[in-house]
Each structure stands twice: as structure tokens, then as C-alpha cells.
Amino acid sequence: MDLAVTQAEDAFRAEARAWLAAHVPPEPLPSLETAEGFAAHRAWEAELAADRWSAVNWPTEYGGRDCGLIRWLVFEEEYWAADAPGRVNQNGISLLAPTLLDHGTPEQCARVLPPMAAGETVWAQAWSEPEAGSDLASLRSRAVRAAGGWRLSGQKTWSSRAAFADRAFGLFRTDPDAPKAHQGLSYLMFDLRAPGVTVRPIGRLDGKPAFAELFLDEVFVPDEDLIGEPGAGWRIAMSTAANERGLTLRSPGRFLAAADRLRTLWQERGSPPQTRSRVADAVIGARAYQLFTYAAASRFLAGERLGPESSLNKVFWSELDIALHETALDLLGEEGERADTDWAERYVFSLAGPIYAGTNEIQRDIVAERLLGLPKGRR
Amino acid sequence: MRFLLDAEQRAFADSLDAMLTAADTPKAIREWSRGEHTSGRALWSRLADAGVFALAVPEAYEGLGPRPVELALAFVELGRHAVPGPLVETVTAAALVREPGPAKRLLPALACGESMATVAYEGSYALDGDLADVRLSLAPDGLRLAPGHEATRPSLDPARRLARLRPGGELLAVRPPVREALLWARLATAAQALGVGLALLERTVAYVGQRTQFGAPVGSFQAVKHRLADARIALEFARPLVLGAAVTMTPADVAAAKVSACEAAYATARTALQLHGAIGYTAEYDLSLWLTKARALRTAWGTPDECRADALGA
Numbered sequence: 001m002d003l004a005v006t007q008a009e010d011a012f013r014a015e016a017r018a019w020l021a022a023h024v025p026p027e028p029l030p031s032l033e034t035a036e037g038f039a040a041h042r043a044w045e046a047e048l049a050a051d052r053w054s055a056v057n058w059p060t061e062y063g064g065r066d067c068g069l070i071r072w073l074v075f076e077e078e079y080w081a082a083d084a085p086g087r088v089n090q091n092g093i094s095l096l097a098p099t100l101l102d103h104g105t106p107e108q109c110a111r112v113l114p115p116m117a118a119g120e121t122v123w124a125q126a127w128s129e130p131e132a133g134s135d136l137a138s139l140r141s142r143a144v145r146a147a148g149g150w151r152l153s154g155q156k157t158w159s160s161r162a163a164f165a166d167r168a169f170g171l172f173r174t175d176p177d178a179p180k181a182h183q184g185l186s187y188l189m190f191d192l193r194a195p196g197v198t199v200r201p202i203g204r205l206d207g208k209p210a211f212a213e214l215f216l217d218e219v220f221v222p223d224e225d226l227i228g229e230p231g232a233g234w235r236i237a238m239s240t241a242a243n244e245r246g247l248t249l250r251s252p253g254r255f256l257a258a259a260d261r262l263r264t265l266w267q268e269r270g271s272p273p274q275t276r277s278r279v280a281d282a283v284i285g286a287r288a289y290q291l292f293t294y295a296a297a298s299r300f301l302a303g304e305r306l307g308p309e310s311s312l313n314k315v316f317w318s319e320l321d322i323a324l325h326e327t328a329l330d331l332l333g334e335e336g337e338r339a340d341t342d343w344a345e346r347y348v349f350s351l352a353g354p355i356y357a358g359t360n361e362i363q364r365d366i367v368a369e370r371l372l373g374l375p376k377g378r379r
Numbered sequence: 380m381r382f383l384l385d386a387e388q389r390a391f392a393d394s395l396d397a398m399l400t401a402a403d404t405p406k407a408i409r410e411w412s413r414g415e416h417t418s419g420r421a422l423w424s425r426l427a428d429a430g431v432f433a434l435a436v437p438e439a440y441e442g443l444g445p446r447p448v449e450l451a452l453a454f455v456e457l458g459r460h461a462v463p464g465p466l467v468e469t470v471t472a473a474a475l476v477r478e479p480g481p482a483k484r485l486l487p488a489l490a491c492g493e494s495m496a497t498v499a500y501e502g503s504y505a506l507d508g509d510l511a512d513v514r515l516s517l518a519p520d521g522l523r524l525a526p527g528h529e530a531t532r533p534s535l536d537p538a539r540r541l542a543r544l545r546p547g548g549e550l551l552a553v554r555p556p557v558r559e560a561l562l563w564a565r566l567a568t569a570a571q572a573l574g575v576g577l578a579l580l581e582r583t584v585a586y587v588g589q590r591t592q593f594g595a596p597v598g599s600f601q602a603v604k605h606r607l608a609d610a611r612i613a614l615e616f617a618r619p620l621v622l623g624a625a626v627t628m629t630p631a632d633v634a635a636a637k638v639s640a641c642e643a644a645y646a647t648a649r650t651a652l653q654l655h656g657a658i659g660y661t662a663e664y665d666l667s668l669w670l671t672k673a674r675a676l677r678t679a680w681g682t683p684d685e686c687r688a689d690a691l692g693a
Binding site for chain 2: 001002003004005006009070263276277279280281283284285287288289291292294295297298299301302309312315316361363364365367368369371372373374375376377
């Protein structure tokens, strides 16, 4: 059992650190939830991609470095420690890309992944519907067979980044007669600017259009944009969901960097003893999350499959994130009320953590039933 | 990097678990609480045979150490089975006695289980100070072999017996490695607390699966499930901190492990008590053996506040 990285991994860390030191913009970019900020972040993705830093764990043929899980973790630690910009294409890179690499065709990977890596195509997630949130399998949007493809109709909501993004991916009902709700669903990619798509941005708590409603009226999708077999959408989506809650959506690097910023803020404010416990808990929580992730990565690399433990993960990081940012705002005192700071932006983002990617209530049910073996029952 | 136990380490933990499962520890714990030490001594000797106390003793003094990862694994099992006695203190003593003379005299007996040690700052309570064969006192002028102990005081955990050490006694070292020994004390306490929390969770999950109310197992109610899920989450995130601290042995990592394992165990104890209802509030039901230990370990070898300060390096 050891925590030491190899010489090669250390060299990789040094290379990443040097590149980031030379390229991270000295001033923070405007919020990526604004039109101006979205454009600036897209340009940043292009800059990352030019030196193949935008998706380091992907195969090299699609613009990655094929660098493996440990180096990905190392890269993420360096990335967030360097206070580099948030990733505008995160939905694509951490959710759709692993899905395509596992379930897509080589043609789909070659067509979709390189422009994703370069920030040319920014992806939105189109999963939730007005009547299908935690109960995702009850979704009603449908895809009907058409010559050479499918026609999508229905309504999606809470689509992150859809206000400014180019394309989206999601589940659609292709067999309304399937015996169970989660059967007869298919996984499709579509163009947010195709005829028949209406995007209505929704302001989140701070008013920024961080997500949107999508109204789909007979939107044509060619066969080549179906992922996997028709009817296999649920199974494919669940493997994406495990990714989302598990290793790749929230890397320890983000929380280590945030906890470090919090500790610095606390020290700058004179290390007030009454907040010491909360700052310490954030620092300890980030370290716990890092080591938990190392353990999971080690098991994964030893050939174990990671299962419902991603639910432990999701509850932990989402609650850590909120506690950490609440502590920061409290330390800032009256400055903490200002909406135009990085702390405020990150705080508002953290508040969504227990809701998206499967609410924490659903995750606790999964932990209780699948990890502790408690009986299923009334909700 | 391979942050994963190897087969030998897993087998070591499994064999301790099997041995302690077969040993009827609740009976030994209750006897120990009454001051009857025969069964506890016998258990101690079997743990020593398995190598537990040799892990902090250097090979030069007939030990196997230092092996903090194996020690942490062992203490998780000791906590899971609520083994009584000055376990942490014996390990801490082994890390504290480094002068060749005293080490040669005291450590081989600790490693092989012939003697039990207790350690305390002068004026503080020493665990099982009335019973230990070696009583080490951390005095202002160095490490001393205490000449005796004051009256025994009850602990909130009936299996822990507290007594202050008498001042004076033979001076063993002027500059003992107190900081290093404290790392071992905290690591072992953290691991023990983690084990206590795991046992509380396991017993409570079993109980709510059997106990029915309103015609359904209590464990099928979401309010119950979510409390247990939170306990599992807290314990699962304390575990890598404990093992990570054993790997690095830095003061900040060890303090983080201590605070997080003890808080997780204590929160689990509260949950276990609540979900057992009144039966959990009784001394006759075995759950109490773990409930009270979770409370006692929380402040042993560093309060949550002290450990949080050390985790921040502030």
C-alpha cells in the first residue's frame, strides 16, 4: 500500500504544472454562465486542446494523451491548484465522452470527440423532463422512426449549459409499448440549432442562464447519432450516471484547491478561532475525498468494477462543497453577500450539488438498499 | 501508487476478525469492567501471538515494526470487537521507549504480550493504570516509570478504567520521542474508533432488518435508511484517512484521521442508539459496549478541537 507516484507520473505533473503556469489567464475569465464568458471559456478549451490538455485521459487518436487514471488525477490536482478556468465542456468531456468510448462506434468517436476536445462543439445534457427528475425512467419525450433516422418530440428541462451550447445528448422513448418504463428508451445526440428545437434559458438562483428548457418538435436526428442499440438507452445512461456521480465529474483536485483557498482566506482574516473547526473540516474532507478516490482508482486499476459506491461519493462531495463555500462566505462577513465574486459564483454552483446527478435522497436510498442491504420500502 | 491493501494485509485482518469473533469478546469485556482480568489477559496473549503488539516494536527488540499500516488494520479489528485493555497505550509505550537500556528491558515483553503498558501525561488519567505492568509517565523532565497509581475512577465506558499515575519514579529518558509516540497513539485510536463505528453500523443494520413496526421492518422506512446511509458515508470516508495516515505518518494526516474516525464513530453511535430505541439505552444489551467506547475514544489522545488544529497545521 503506497501513495507515492512513479517518476513518470511526477514528470507528467511537472509538465502539466509548467504548461498551466505559462497559460492560465492571470485574471479570472467572466462567468461561463454568460454569453461573454461562454465564448471566453470556449477559447480557453481551444488553447488547452492545442497542446492536448483538454482531455488527457482520452485515446491520443481523439486528442487525448491516453494517460490513465492516476495521471488524470494528477492533472486535475495541478489544474485546479493553478486556479485554471472552469470547464465549459464538462458535460461532454465527463459524461458523453466516456459513454461514447464505451458504447459508441469508432465512427462516432472520431466524429464527435475531437471537436469536443477543441471546444468547437460544446455539449448540453438533456435528461430531466418536467415529470421525470429523480424518477428519470418515467420520461415521455419520444423518438419516432423516420427515413434514415428519428424524429424527436417532447420537452426537456434543467439542461445544463443549453443556453449557449451547440449540441445535446439524452434519453428518448422509442418503444412506448415496452413492458417496463426503463425499457424502450434510446440514447440520442441532437443539434440544439436543428429545425424544431426551441431553447428557453432559465436563470438559476443568481439569475445567470446556467440551464434551459428544450422544446422539441419533430426534430430530425440521423441514425448515426443513436448511441448503442435502440432500447438500450437506460443501461447506457446508467453507466454514464455512475461516471457522473463517481470518479470523473468531481475530481478531488477541485476540492483540494477550494479547501486550500479557504484555508488561505481564513489565515488572511487572522485565523479566527471560532471558524477553525469548519475550516479544518473542509481541509480534512478534501483530503478524505482525495484518498477515497485514490483507493477507488487503485481498485479500478486492479480490475474491480466500481458500483453503487459512487453514491457515497456523490453525497460526500456535494455536502463538502456547500459546507466549504458557506464557511468562506461567513468568513467574508458583509463582503460575503456580494454576488460578483468568485466565492459567490462557486457558492451558488455548490448549492445545486445535492440536487443534480441524482438527488442525495436517491443516493442515500441506493447506499441503504444496495450497500447496506436494507429492505426496499415506501419512500 | 497503489492505495490498496495487499493479500497478506487482508489475510492478517481477516484472521484477527475470525479469532475475535470466536472469542466471545462481550463476556471478556463485561468481566474486565468488573475488574476480572483472566479472560481479557488470555485474549491479550492471543493477540500478541498474532503479532499485534510487535508491530510498533523495532526488530532489534524482538518486534516486527515499525508497521503502521498493519497496526491500523489490527486496531480496526480490535475496535470492531471492542477488545478491552490498554491496547493503544501499549503500542504508544513501544514507540516511546527508545533509549537502548530501557528498550532492551521493556520492549520484548510488550511485543510478546507478557506485559501490558499504560502511558499518560503526569497528572492525567492513565487507562488501566491499576492493572498495567509498565506505567509510563510523561513528566516535564522526561519519561518516567511511575511508582504507582492513585484511586481508580470509572469511565463513561465501563471497560475503561482510569487512574492517575503517581509522580516520580525512574527516569527512562530525558527527551523521549513524544511527538512520534503521539502519532502512534492517535493512529491506533483512530483505527479503533473506525472499528467501533463499523460494528455499531453492522449491528444496527441487522437490528432494523428484523425489528418490525406498522407491519414492516423498521429498516424499510426512508428516515431510518437515510440515517444509516449517512453513517456509512462518514465511516467510508474516515477509512482512507486512517490508512493514508498510516502510510504517511505526518501529524496533519494522523490528526485528520483521528478527528474524522472518532466523529464518524460517535455519529454512528448516536444513530445506533436512536434506531435501537430503548433497548439500546440499556447496559444489559451488548450494543452498549460499543456505544460507550465511541464516546470515550473521541477525547482519548486528543480532543476533536486539538486534532482539528493539528490537521490544519495551526
